[in-house]
Amino acid sequence: MSIRPPKQLNIIIAMYLGYAAMMICRQMITILSPAMLADDTLGLTKTNIGDFAAYGTLGALVGKLIWGPLADVIGGRFTFLIGIFLTALFVIAFGLSPNVMAFTVFSFLLYCTKSSGWPGMTKLVGEWYHPHHYGRVWSIISTSSRFSVVLATLFFGWLLSFMHWRSVAFIAAAFALVIFIGCYFFLKEKPENPNFFRENEGDHTDTSVEGIELAKASKQAIDNKYNHPLQGTSMLAGMQAFVKSPRVWLVVLMLMMLTCMMAFLDFVAVYLMETYQLSPSQAAMASTIFPVGSLAGLLASIAFYDRFSKKGIRTVLTIAMTLSLLSVLTLKYLSWFNLSVEVNYIVALSAIFLFAFSISPAYYLPMSIFSIEYGGPHSAKLVSFIDAFGFAASATFAFIGGRLADSAGGWSSFMNMLILISAVGIISVWAFMHAEYKAAKSGEVLIKR
Numbered sequence: 001m002s003i004r005p006p007k008q009l010n011i012i013i014a015m016y017l018g019y020a021a022m023m024i025c026r027q028m029i030t031i032l033s034p035a036m037l038a039d040d041t042l043g044l045t046k047t048n049i050g051d052f053a054a055y056g057t058l059g060a061l062v063g064k065l066i067w068g069p070l071a072d073v074i075g076g077r078f079t080f081l082i083g084i085f086l087t088a089l090f091v092i093a094f095g096l097s098p099n100v101m102a103f104t105v106f107s108f109l110l111y112c113t114k115s116s117g118w119p120g121m122t123k124l125v126g127e128w129y130h131p132h133h134y135g136r137v138w139s140i141i142s143t144s145s146r147f148s149v150v151l152a153t154l155f156f157g158w159l160l161s162f163m164h165w166r167s168v169a170f171i172a173a174a175f176a177l178v179i180f181i182g183c184y185f186f187l188k189e190k191p192e193n194p195n196f197f198r199e200n201e202g203d204h205t206d207t208s209v210e211g212i213e214l215a216k217a218s219k220q221a222i223d224n225k226y227n228h229p230l231q232g233t234s235m236l237a238g239m240q241a242f243v244k245s246p247r248v249w250l251v252v253l254m255l256m257m258l259t260c261m262m263a264f265l266d267f268v269a270v271y272l273m274e275t276y277q278l279s280p281s282q283a284a285m286a287s288t289i290f291p292v293g294s295l296a297g298l299l300a301s302i303a304f305y306d307r308f309s310k311k312g313i314r315t316v317l318t319i320a321m322t323l324s325l326l327s328v329l330t331l332k333y334l335s336w337f338n339l340s341v342e343v344n345y346i347v348a349l350s351a352i353f354l355f356a357f358s359i360s361p362a363y364y365l366p367m368s369i370f371s372i373e374y375g376g377p378h379s380a381k382l383v384s385f386i387d388a389f390g391f392a393a394s395a396t397f398a399f400i401g402g403r404l405a406d407s408a409g410g411w412s413s414f415m416n417m418l419i420l421i422s423a424v425g426i427i428s429v430w431a432f433m434h435a436e437y438k439a440a441k442s443g444e445v446l447i448k449r
Contacts (some may be wrong), residue, residue, distance in 0.1 A: 007191070011128050014076055015185040018084050020148035021179035025087040027149050028113045028172050029056060029107055029288075030158050030266050031092070034273055034280030035165040048100055050402015052107045053266040057395035059108035061388050062114025068384020069235060071116070072377065076123030077189045083116030084183060088176035088241050095169030118368075118387065119380035126372045127190035141300040142364035146295035146312055149265075150288045156285030216271060224285050226291045228376030238378035246294075247374070247439065248449060250432040251290050252389045257425035258363040258399040259390035261324065261355075264418060265290045268352060268400060271411055276345050289349045293356030301361040314433035317366070320358040325422040327355035332415040362429050370436070397421070 012420040036042055073081040090110040097103045121141060135140045152172070159168045228395045230238050242248045268290050273283035297320075335342055367386055375382030397417075405415040 003016070003138075004426050006136055007188075008128055009322045010186050011124060011188065012137065012185045015080070015121050015124060016144040017179050018080055018187070019121065019141065020144045020182040021084050021176040022087045022114045022117045023148045024152040024172055025091045025176050026056075026111060026426060027152055028091055028169055029053070030269065031153055031284050032160075032165045033266075034269050034283045035160050035217060037270070042100075042353070044100070046398065046406050048103075048400050050267075050398050050405070053263070054395045054398035054402070055104050056111035057263070058396055059390050060397065062108075063387040063390035064119070064384035064391060065111035066112075067116040068119045068387075071119040071123050071384075072235070073379035075189050076083040076120040076127065076380070077187050079116050080120030080124070080187065081180065082112055083120060083241055084180040085155045085174060086113035086116075088173045088180065089170055091176070095166045095173070100261070115384075115387070115391075122371055122379050122383045123367065124187075125167055129442040131373060134372060137367055138365050138368045139298050139361075142296045142360070142368075143295055143302075145364075147293035147359065148292045148299060150295060153288040153291065153415070154285055156289075157281055160284060161281040225415050230376045232377055235378065235381065238375070238381060239385070239401045242365040242375075242378075242382055243405065245374075246331055247370075247432070247435050248382070249385070250428070250435050251370055252426040254425075254432045255390040256393035257421055257428050258359055259387075259394040260421045261293075261359050261418070261425055263394045263397050263401070264355070266398060267405065267414070270322050271407070271414075272348070273415065274347070275411060276341065280340075286349070290356045293353035294360040296353075297357040297360035298364065300357075301365060301434070307360035310433065310437035311368075314437050317362045317433055318426065318430045321362060321422070321426040324355050324358035325419070327358065327424060328418050328422050330417060332419060333411065347367045359425070365433065366436070387401050 031054055037044050037046070037049065067079060067083070087110060089384075090113060094103065094106040094110060097106055125134065125137055125141070144344050156168050156172060159171065230241060233241075267282045267288070269280075269287035272278055272286050273280065278286060328351075331348060334347060334351075337348070368383065370382035371386065372379045400417065401414055404417060405411055407413055409416075
């Protein structure tokens with residue numbers, strides 16, 4: 001990605017593994033939920049599972065409000081390391097919990113500390129990588145989230161077939177602590193050379209119209225890094241600039257919809273278990289179809305995202321979001337076709353795969369890139385500010401979703417809500433990407449001076 005691949009490679013590997021460890025800890029609540037429902041000593045309901053996810057998401061919201069401003073002060077490395085260590089401890093505490101209240105409290109704390117991951121990485125990516133490669137770097141890092149969830153769900157779902165769910169939680173925590181030790185030694189805060197990026201400015205060889213536009217945008221972005229309009233401003237001044245920006249509010253709306261759509265993952269295992277009469281272990285492993293789809297979408301974005309202009313990205317993401325809506329409609333009306341149970345199951349898994357594949361590039365990349373470029377020295381605060389709204393929406397989704405699944409309408413009512421959110425998601429993604437295209441076209445790539 002640059003003329004210094006060894007240093008940047010160490011950083012991206014450390015972030016990849018560290019964020020995977022945090023995601024595995026966070027995902028344990030979802031992986032364990034079918035087994036916890038089947039544990040007669042706990043007496044849990046789907047409403048309880050929805051509440052764990054909802055209160056956890058509220059914890060993530062609180063965490064964003066804490067870790068964002070903190071990361072801008074103490075740096076990305078320290079923020080990231082604290083997150084790995086504390087998520088491991090809270091998974092252990094969750095596994096030791098005796099009742100619903102304790103599960104809820106440690107779910108809240110687990111999600112709260114996991115929230116440190118993205119603000120920490122936002123600072124590290126901004127310090128270590130050229131703006132021309134932000135899309136590629138974020139695509140790679142984001143696959144950590146999906147890849148780790150796939151492996152964790154398969155592996156820990158398999159362990160659930162012959163181990164108690166509490167023991168499985170402890171094994172996950174031990175893995176995270178090992179990763180923490182590695183990251184402590186290999187993760188560095190920023191390059192020693194203050195002009196680290198200046199030496200990369202001549203690496204554009206594409207002379208096509210598209211290539212020239214990308215080179216121009218890259219130069220504008222690197223100039224902004226060294227002379228950002230918010231450089232030297234206070235936290236209050238930075239937040240005031242964000243609140244006044246229409247583009248910030250468009251990305252907030254977009255992420256609220258996308259976070260709710262990603263939250264479907266928290267219900268997939270239980271949905272498949274009840275709809276297709278699977279065992280808890282089978283349901284946990286089958287639910288990996290969602291993170292597999294999301295991972296596939298991110299792998300595809302590694303190849304295309306940095307190669308398109310803002311206009312091209314707007315078109316691609318809008319088409320992808322339309323496919324996600326069609327996927328939910330398939331789940332909703334699949335029973336109308338009177339297919340066999342086996343065929344229904346295959347079609348349902350395919351629809352869930354396509355849903356996750358379609359939304360993951362829009363969920364992970366535009367907001368992350370925008371936060372670094374637009375936020376500058378306040379990038380961690382901006383990414384956390386945006387995420388906080390997303391998690392607030394996701395918490396609402398989890399509260400309502402669990403109750404809808406338990407209602408007379410069951411999963412049909414749940415899908416109605418997801419259809420509405422997906423439709424609004426198409427509009428919001430197009431609106432934000434159109435605003436980005438207009439800003440780039442007029443030269444207002446960043447905050448006006």
